[in-house]
Amino acid sequence: MTDAPSKGGTRPGKEERLAAYQKKLRALKERSSLREVMEREMLLEVLKTNSPAINEYPMLDAQQNSVVELLCGRTGHPGYEFIHERVGGLINELAHYEKAVKTKDDARRAELEASLLNSEAVLIKCAQGIVYAMALITDNFEELVLRYFGKQALDQYGALIEKHQLDQAFWNAFVEEFVASRVEEAHREILEGEKYELSRERAFLVIRFLFDDILSKLNPTDQEISKTRIQNGYIATREQPEMKERAKLVQAMLARGLSDLPQFGALTPGELLQAARVACVDSVSEEFETQYRARMAEAKSTDGPVKSREEKLKEQAWFKFVLDQLLGAGVGAAIAIGVTSEHFYKALESFVPDQIKGILPLKKDFSMPVLENILFFLLENHTIQILKECGREEGSKIQVRSGRARRVSAQAVDGLRGMSKIRKKQLFGNDVTRANTLLFKPKNAQQLTETMSMLSLEPELQRGLAELWKKAVFRVDIMVLVNLELVARTTTNTTAKLAEILNKYGVTKTAL
Template sequence: MTATEQPLQEERLSAYVAKLQQMKESRAVREILERELLLEFIRLNQSRINEFPLIETQQRSISELFTLRGLEDPLYEHVKAIIGNFIQTLNRYGKALENSDEDSRRSLIPDLSNLEVLLVKCIQGVVYITALTLDNVAETLATYFGDDAYKAIDDITVQEELGVRFWQRHIEHFIGKTVESAFVKMVSEERFTLRKEGNMLAMTYRFDDLLSYLGATPAPPDKSRIQQQFENQEADFETRKNRKLVLDYLRAEFSDTGKGFSTTDIGHIGQLVCIDPSSRQLSAALTFLHTGIQPEGMELTREQAVFITEQVQALASGMAIGLNVMREDFLRAPQMFSAKEINAIRNMLGPFDLNGLHRVLGFMLESQFMAILRQRFGEDAGKMQVRSLRERRVAASQVLALEDLGMNRIRRNKLWRQDPDANDYMLFQMHTVQELQRLLQLFQMESPLVRAVAKLWETARFKLEIKVGINLDLLSRTTTNLNQKLAEILSRFGISSL
């Protein structure tokens, strides 16, 4: 019988008992006993877990994350309680088998069956969050680097288990190597401007030019099955209503334990929980538990209703554990960034959602490009600086679409200006949300138009320019030949003449 086949329940129970007995005979400490039993549990239940990975390295990653690497997470206490009950009941089941006590053995099967389901849900939570995270990462990388990114992603996924090294391989390939290569191409093709600005000589690089060297323009991404299921939880009123119920339940349930989810994670985890069938029974279970009223089309006992809520808790716990471990691994992976930059990445990353990943990848590319420039400061670092300039940018077609809501030419010209480097985009004229609000009030814009403009502001990407400044006043104080010194500095950036 292979690991992918579905053993009959009693065969699974016998296999658990055999593994438990083996661990006892070897006098394994409690932690090792639990780990080995859980590894056996995962092996026997793979076919009961949706989206369980086919790649061996990722199978090991799931097992390691659930049985070892997630142990320090606060929410693992919830999982540990289920494991403890499972082992305790399994001991009783083993004794009944040993004593040929058929009545006792059969009476324990319902409890063991429920505990099996709860453990499967815990593992299912880890698998769901892992699958969604990796698919979101792959989609984000393909957005920047084109379809060729998938080849590198697949190679790393086959070779590396989930962990710090897994993320390091991605960062080394997609950030370290590609940004250095893009910089060399930008210099060779003179994709920069050099001009005097006051007492500064400024070299300006457009981030759009950097991005243009990263990969071919990708086709619209094909969503994976789990991405589609996740996004479908916002599809209509009923799914959004169920999502809110799950979110409210998780907030209340886990805040009581002092181990609540962070505000940045709760929405993501709650929405992912909703793809599991148990979440769609939660409303009925809670209604019955609070009022005693039987839901339409169902006949619940109190035990059944409680069991439904326990499944939702188990799923959410597994997801939170998996998310927390992956996030800490990811944040430990970059070796070229400062502590300040890592903290910024933490604040942007969130639960590995697509928006957060887009911000993080853009920030990493920007930071690495700036680091390459700083490396060329050399002994003149005190006389030079590098900074980034941002402007919110939206597609011109999105702005023109606002005409139906009352956006006329005068209003439009006060809010936006044409991007001089990209005809398909327009730049917001203001830099803060307070400036935007004052302008919206000044023009007394209609409420639907205000909401539409605010959404464009919130979802706008940034046009980014990276500027190196050489302070000519400071430089002139340390050299007798300013032009020769400038030529020396510029040569470090691949610029041969002023």
Template sequence: MTASPPGNNSPRKPAEQRLEIYQRKLRALKDRSSLREVMERELLLKFIEVNHSSINEYPLLPAQQKSVVELLCGRIGHPGYEFIHKHIGDFIVLLVHYEKAGKVGDKEKAAELRARLVNTESMLIKCVQGIVYTMALITDNFEEIVLRHFGQSALKKYSELIEKYELDERFWTAFVEEFVATQVEEAHKEILEGEKFNISKERNFLIIRFLFDDILSKLNPTSQAIDKTRIQKSYLASLEDEATTRRSKLVQSILVKGVSSLPKADTIPQKEFVQAARITCMDPVAQDFEKAYANRVTQAKEQKAKGETPDPEKAKREQLEFKFLMDQVIGAGVGAAIAIGRTSDHFYRAMEEFVPEQISGIRSLSHDFTFATLERILYFLLENHTIHILRETGRSEGGKIQVRSGRARRAPAAEVDALPGMTKIRKTQLFANDVTREDTLLFKPKTAKQMASAMAMLSLEPELQAALSRIWKEAAFRVDIMVLLNLELIAKTTTNLQNKLAEILEKYGVAKRSSNDPVDEVLPS
């Protein structure tokens, strides 16, 4: 789109005028002998331009407007594109026939074609609407992530990225660079400068231990309440409001059936349908369809009970009206699914650059841009980009160096001490002190199964078991990121182990800096 479309306050043109605009555009394209795919794209752009005022939440920023266009007009990367191309192709054919009917004065045929054109136009505009709603939800949720974890001052940088980039791989690369990679690099530098690491010898390994807490210290989280946007509230209603949840399930079933005939429709993940249906329920057409569906079911039951035969003309008219609503619901759902699928592809390709060896660990979260999922992804990226940096530092040493993380659940000491029946013996069996955080304990069991076995072995009262289970489920983790130097393997490749270890420690920036450094105790003499 070369120019910004008119503002949302512009009234929508009547159908006759809109069709005339499309006809002029199609004639111009044919005069230039444009390729079919060019015709389709240009008419879709004209749809947006002409119907802009009827698209809710249409972005004002040129970069985001272009994102809408690219998501709508793509040709590969999602089965939903076949739906759009089929219907814009049908629209072009209908438009040609409509013009011919007008020229020969066939008013009845022209009226029939006009109705079909307007219906197809409405369906395709709903595709745009689904894309726009999805983009708005994704950007709103990421904005909340930035505000929640990086503070008000970080919103300026986020806004700059939104203004500069389309919502494609370049945007997500810049986002991860700014809010993950830069944070990790600065935190790691401060850790080394402040010597906030521990070096110890455990069995046949020399271990450099970093606390993930020190990486998180670079964040600037806020505990203040953050108001949800209208889009976020509408989405949450599909999760929390019983009526909207029912509507979402109905829309999902209709969407699945509506695209089932598309090539590769079976490759669309089920959770993408779930998310697309919830987003579609933001649009009033979803509620209109639900009412029409309920009325249709009720009417059919009543007619069957009374043995009545529906009036053919009335039934035909009602069927057309019902299909009109259903097609719009499917259109909005397809648009939402395309935006979810393509944006997920872009986002995960961008993340892979920063966590190439660990990206498989969050593939299961793809196609889900809910706030809770985005928080999980943020912490995953912060932790695993740190691991990636440490692995790259020692990559030349091959298998002699490993980098991994360890986890232990934390519990407030005061809360544990206040539990009825929590004796010192029981506490010692279940917990250890967290030496990195005052007044905090660490669960000794590592898994829920181990925890259950430990509680059973100690014959804990049911009330105490229930309380401990609650603390276990709610517990945050202490995460240690460890660089493990295999002393045996290193010794096999050098004649001077002490010098080699000193070289590796220097490479990691943790070489001893004082005479009482703990390295003195662990380096072989």
């Protein structure tokens, strides 16, 4: 295989690289370094020596340090065992290689040199997989910032990338900058402008906030945002049939090739698929698929030329080398996705501790649709968390919930053929918070179906309503529910207690 295009310099020749590894190993042995230290230092040497051959290798120090920590970690992901085995093999081969050089055993030297270069190539692919996964994650978050916070917010995002490694501190700072601070500012403005509704509903005093007022802190754009090469490569594995097939093949190879790892069972099929999609960005995936398909076709064919044993062994060795590199890229991607995901979700938990379980199924998926879901989840649930903290001392007397209703434009409803005023009244209510919009009265698809059946709607109208239902956006209300019965049980002056509770939420007495 050809080397990846160089970045920021020229990769040394193989003699220089092997000499650098030997020099580093001798120095480590002279210091009687522990095995763990020796493996880390050799990985660093491989990374430093070969960084010009790694595509998209980051220029910022913080991000380079992220690559180092992800590559050289020892715990926290099953894939580290794969890297430890490879770097351990490299160290052992170097010792034998040095001996062969000293004894002038040219045949043994050539054999070990080829093996060393293969081991080096696999470790480089591990680093490449890490770099590609990091690039995908940071590119997607940059697009998220641009899409929902505007071009001016890119400077803030860039400052975080420049300052932090891709660890929990980075994600804490990211959520604080783009979610928490905006929610807190919106909440403050809501209270100052008294943009809430206070009402009594059955046995509850309800303080109702509109999520629209939180979303007002966003600055979304409808303009098309260009994708990076890494993003396009990843998206292709989700959308293009041939690339989807390649990703499935790589996923299967990862599952088979890594099955001997002690903690392989901790890797889910979904995680392997995400890693496979990232690995497909690398050219080794195409080369592997080409060879794999050719071998499968050859195995089924009875007309091909007879190959000598030497030819078969040579082809088998080359196929294994390509497969090992593919596994390396997949392992690197899996480590970067897995470890970064752990950091990310630990940061999220500090902002939405009571609701974090709601997004755990999205873990280890950094695709744009998932990130958009997480953004709106955080905006809503951090608001809920703030409101919960306001009344936490009151215990079960106060609950905080959100309610949803599907919102559509009145014009779209009026444009449906067969929609009469009576039918419209049965299916929709006015959205008093936004002009020219309506809210679906049915709460779920089953209720919608039952209502349409009850009204004996024509098939064309039913299809039109179903389409509106799918495309509708949600109006979200966040409600603080004060249980009046429980309040009355625990105080002799209910009015004073309610005023105290409302004061905790910043709601003025005049709103009663």
